[in-house]
Amino acid sequence: MKKIYIIRHCKAAGQEREAMLTVEGIEQAKQLAESLQQYEIKRIISSPFTRAIQTIEPFAKKAQIDIERDERLAERILSTQNIDDWLEKLQQTFLDMDVKYEGGESSKEATERINQLIEELFEASVEDAAIISHGNLLSLLITKYNSGFGFSGWQAMKNPDVFLLTKDGQDITIKRIDM
Template sequence: MKLYVVRHCEAMGQPPEATLTDRGFEQAQALSQFFNGIQVDRIISSPYKRAIQSIEPLAKRVSLEIELDSRLGERVLSTEELTDWLEKLKATFDDFSLKLHGGESSEEARKRIIELVEKIENSSSENTIIVTHGNIMSLLLNHFDKNFGFEEWKRLSNPDVFLLTIDINRVTVERIWK
């Protein structure tokens, strides 16, 4: 089974209703072209507007409905305004149980995305695309590759694509976006 993990394209902000920038819409077209020649059985997206807009061109081209799943939604680090949010985010990569005010710990966020991946694994789909956000994507990748941490999160691009090849006893992780 192949699971393509896609980070959304460049967006105008962080709120759920934030749309793509003009450059982000161009990236969405490039993302659609990137998947030329790749069989796609299913597309599941975060319900955030920027994630949906990132995959719409591909979904239309291959005539697939975009399934929305809140487990792919952005992780809330804290409900408080954090001037040192980058330091706090790093701390959550160092301590997966660390939970900031009103936020979700890395462990809680990773649990919800792993739950979705396990559900996909038990489905009949062989080639699924999930569209999500950088932090939640990093936590998923860390589950399969413990070397994927805060520094790797910092190097993610918008968009970005990783391929998880899931065999019976093993999962390989490969960054395929160039």
């Protein structure tokens, strides 16, 4: 049985690539590290964004696991232009996976990007892995396995948030883990 722990980063000070965790986020990361110790995680793959790395660093140090950085876990770009009604535009991308705004990535493209990594992890020899990424991208992945998650699921996500994706033979399930 393969297990992939899907982790949304802790509370951050912004959305830019180098945005760091807030003081609260740093405390959340320490608490997350304690909670994750009960699992058999052997591999960690993270978005290269600072807030994602900072989220998993306390656990990685305790577990003595190197953090692999993977661009496929980077934040999804909705558009390179400022969009006043960005929330409505984002919702539209959950309704139509092919919608794409200027300089952005469609939901279909983003889902394919992260799913490529998930498929590699399912094929890898390591049983239990953790990926650390961002709410928008992770909600698309969760929606792939639970169609009812969608935009409202994204809205309900917390910082941090943890889900468990399990593959047992051909059966794939996903569920939220309370931390």
